Amino acid sequence: HQSGDDEGAVAEYRKAIELAPQDASFRMALGISLEKTGAPSDAAAAYAEYLRLAPNAADADKVRARIAELTGTPAPPPPAATAATAAAGGDR
Numbered sequence: 001h002q003s004g005d006d007e008g009a010v011a012e013y014r015k016a017i018e019l020a021p022q023d024a025s026f027r028m029a030l031g032i033s034l035e036k037t038g039a040p041s042d043a044a045a046a047y048a049e050y051l052r053l054a055p056n057a058a059d060a061d062k063v064r065a066r067i068a069e070l071t072g073t074p075a076p077p078p079p080a081a082t083a084a085t086a087a088a089g090g091d092r
Contacts, residue, residue: 006033017030028063031047041071050063
């Protein structure tokens with residue numbers, strides 16, 4: 001969205017998600033708009049849903065880092081790292 005109406009954008013992206021729940025790009029856009037409205041925890045949740053739908057997206061590492069900044073917790077590892085850790089015997 002370009003209009004600067006972040007509250008309106010949040011409502012529109014939520015409608016878009018209802019119509020196309022598997023479209024990860026709407027989750028990303030929602031997260032950005034939620035951040036602009038001062039809702040960091042909601043933004044982090046939207047970004048997490050984006051990663052759930054597009055775990056190997058080109059910007060996945062940046063999105064994980066942004067979630068960590070918003071929540072104050074370490075960024076979760078990418079899916080491949082999680083699988084590799086499990087295959088190697090996990091964190092013992």
